[in-house]
Amino acid sequence: MQLTIIAVGRMKQGPEKTQIEIYLKRCPWPVKIIEVEEKRPIKGAERLSREGDLILKAIPDNACVIALDERGKPLRSEEFANLIRDYQDNGIAHLVFLIGGADGYAAPIKKRADRLLSLGQMTWPHMMVRAMLTEQLYRASCILSGHPYHKD
Numbered sequence: 001m002q003l004t005i006i007a008v009g010r011m012k013q014g015p016e017k018t019q020i021e022i023y024l025k026r027c028p029w030p031v032k033i034i035e036v037e038e039k040r041p042i043k044g045a046e047r048l049s050r051e052g053d054l055i056l057k058a059i060p061d062n063a064c065v066i067a068l069d070e071r072g073k074p075l076r077s078e079e080f081a082n083l084i085r086d087y088q089d090n091g092i093a094h095l096v097f098l099i100g101g102a103d104g105y106a107a108p109i110k111k112r113a114d115r116l117l118s119l120g121q122m123t124w125p126h127m128m129v130r131a132m133l134t135e136q137l138y139r140a141s142c143i144l145s146g147h148p149y150h151k152d
Contacts, residue, residue, distance in 0.1 A: 001029055001084075001087070001088045001092060001093060001094070001095060002029070002030055002032070002093060002094045002095070003027075003029045003030065003031045003032070003094075003095050003096075003097070003137065004031070004032045004033070004034060004060065004063070004094065004095070004096045004097070005031065005032070005033045005034070005096075005097045005098075005099065005130065005133060005134075006033075006034045006036065006055055006058045006059065006096060006097070006098050006099070007033065007034070007035055007036070007098075007099040007126065007130060008035075008036055008037065008051050008054075008055070008099065008100055008101035008126065009035065009037055009101065009126055009127075010035050010037055011033075011035065011127060011130065012127075014127075016127040016128060016130065016131045017127075019131045019134075019135075020033075020130055020131050020134045023131075023134035023135050023137065023138040024134055026138045026141075027134070027137050027138045027141055028141050028145075029137070029141065031134070031137065033130075034058045036051065036054035036055055036058055037054075038050045038051055038054065044103075047101070047103065048101070048103050048104070048105070048106045049106050051100065051101045051103075051105075051106065052105060052106030052107075052108055052109050053106075055098060055100070055105075055109055056108060056109065056112060059096055059112065060094050060096065062093070062094065063094040063095065063096040064087055064092045064094065064095050064096065064114050065096045065098060065112055065113045065114050065115075066095065066096070066097050066098070066113065066114065066115045066116075066117050067097075067098040067100070067105060067109060067110065067113035067115070067116050067117070068097060068098060068099050068100070068116075068117055068118070068119060068129060068133065069100070069104070069105065069110070069113075069116040069117070069118060070104075070118055070121065070123070071116060071118065072115070072116030072117040072118040073115070073116065073117060073118060074117075074118045074119070074120060074121075075117065077136060077139050077140070077143065077152075078143055078152065080117075080136055080139075080140055081139070081140035081141075081143035081144050084137075084140050084144070085144055097117075097133060098113065099126055099129050099130060099133070101126070102126070119132055119133070119136075
């Protein structure tokens, strides 16, 4: 199964990027990160709409889409691992995770998403969300393979 993370904004050098690279190397699934960015100085609804267009264009055809959203359903790590296993067992070839911009998602993104997933009720910087997601992907692979990395 191919995994893709589509994120608004560009990752810069720093500890978050280093951590992401570590988890991606450990992850048994191929994970591609696609960054989209609106460079024009627009704000509000126009920016939200433009970011939405960029995200929609980046989603591969026939992909199953999970949008990370504060209003989504939170899952324990074991539930997240089982969700990925279920998608894989049901023949989903491409699973896409979305990380929106500072203002969230335009309505068409939420409509396109197959699931909204929350990483918790706290607000996190977008670059930290990338690191947290890649860690959870690695953790899910460990849970599914019986590796002792995950402690419950």
